[in-house]
Amino acid sequence: MQRIASRPSDTYSPLYFLAALGAGGLVVTFFMWLMFWIPHPGQPVPLFEDIAAAFASGSLLVQAMIVVAMLGIAGFAVLNIKSLVWNLRRFADWRRTEGYAKFALTNAQSQVLALPLALAMTVNVLFILGMVFVPGLWSVVEVLFPLAMIAFLAIGVLAFRMxxxxLGRVLTEGGFNCAANNNFGQILPAFAFAMVGVGLAAPAALSTVPAVSGLGIVLSTFFLVTAAVIALLAMILGIRSMMENGANPETAPTLMIIVPLITVLGILGLRQSHGLHEHFGAASxxxxALSLLTTYVSVQVLFGLFGLLILARQGYARRFLFGAENSPGSYALVCPGVGFAVMIHFFVNRGLVDAGLVTQFGPVFWAVTAVALAAQVAMIWLVLHLNRRHFGAPKESAAVPAE
Known part of the structure; x- marks a missing residue:
């Protein structure tokens, strides 16, 4: 019998866009270090000049933190862009195949929303790279904000078309398999719209021009509402199917998609709140902030425990992370860990510290922050592990014998 070399990624799925998304999310986790651990007077985010000043005047420990953060940002940004380019090429080829035609007649058709989701994340990554590595960026940032909004709107239009x-197919032709909807996979489109919304909310928080900030608030609110409506309906449909048919073992990681969705929508809301406070007199x-962030973390813990319970009962890790089976949906496990880590940073710094409950850089501060760091380390390991399984050296597999 002839044997051929193969690897899981040789069989393409749009869920591989989540590999790019996960790498981009890890860029954000490293940026949180700079965001909350070094001073950046004069603007709400750290810039190259702030990082350089902190490095020049900081202790050896601060300097080491900055070096690790910048290396992490640069390394995972490269991985994010590399993975995105690979996916775009493979997706373009795949769309011309018979396999795609069959795929587009199933519930899984909505998985193509992973493409605009990954695109929106990469735009955010590029913005982080600019802030961290480009001197003088803030002097031209008001020119960049409209360009960024145009980019996010273009991605939003693409997401709506997809x-x-x-929706046009299933609501006019039917064919949606409710029994096979025993997961939260249909929430993925909501995640994509939320990622576009949080990008549009950045100018709302950062721009000094009221018109630009106001436009960012209006546009991001539209995508926030879109994401919330889709997520709510998809969750109800998914729970109903799971109660009747049980959760699908392969797609079980989607049960925790609410965790990163809450993070993205939460940051969107915080950005809007800042813009409303700065330009429109809406004081908060x-x-x-403490009450809102505590609510967000509570929802994340609840859905995280729910998802982990199902994954443990089904032996997901034994089958798809360490066993013989592989699934591109495994990359969906990265998003909850990254989202939870980022939200914990906001909870500690914008919630506990700002409310005066915890002293910055005190023992309690680091005890809670350690939860975020542990989640970050775990997700770094998971991304590297999944990349080895799905994109590493091909393994020999038996081919159909030639007759």
């Missing part, structure tokens, strides 16, 4: 094709207190 989701419209899916530290107590308001």
């Amino acid at each position: 989701y419209g094709a899916f 207190t530290a107590g308001d």
Whole structure:
């Protein structure tokens, strides 16, 4: 019998865009270090000049933190862009195959929304790279904000076209398999719209021009509402199917997609709140932020425990992370860990510290922050592990014998 070399990624799935998304999310986790651990007076985010000043005046420990953060940002940004380019090429080829034609008649058609989701994340990554590595960026940032908004709107239009094709088919022709909807996979489109929304909310928080900030608030609100409506409906449909048919073992990681969705929508809301406070007199207190962030973390813990319970009962890790089976959906496990790590940083710094409950850089501060760091380390390992399994050296597999 003839044997051929193969690897899981040789059989393409749009869920491989989540590999790019996970790498981009890890860029954000490293940026959180710079965001909350070094001073950046004069603007709400750290820039190259702030990082350089902190490095020049900081202790050896601070300097080491900055070096690790910048290396992490640079390394995972490269991985994010490399993975995105690979996916775009493979997706373009795959769309011309018979396999795609069959795929587009199933529930899984909505998985193509992973493409605009990954695109929106990469735009955010590029913005982080600019802030961290480009001197003088803030002097031209007001020119960049409209360009960024145009980019996010273009991605949003693409997402609506893709989701419209899916909804148009199932709502006019039928064919949606409710029994096979025993997961939260249909929430993926909501995640894509939320990622576009959080990108549009950045100018709302950072721009000094009221018109630009206001436009960012309006546009990001539209995508926030879109994401919330889709997520709510998809969750209800998914729970109903799971109660009747049980959760699908291969797609079980989607049960925790609410965790990163809450992070993205939460940051979107915080950005809007900052813009409304700066330009439109809508004051918010530290107590308001603490209450809101505590609610977000509570929802994440609840859905995280729910997802982990199902994954453990089904032996997901034994089968798809360490066993003989592989699934591109395994990359969906990275998003909850990254989302939870980022939200914990906001909870500690914009919630507990700003409300005066915890002293910055004190023992309690680092005890809670350690949860975020542990999640970050675990997701770094998971991304590298999955990349080895799915994109590493091909393994020999038996081929159909020639007659």
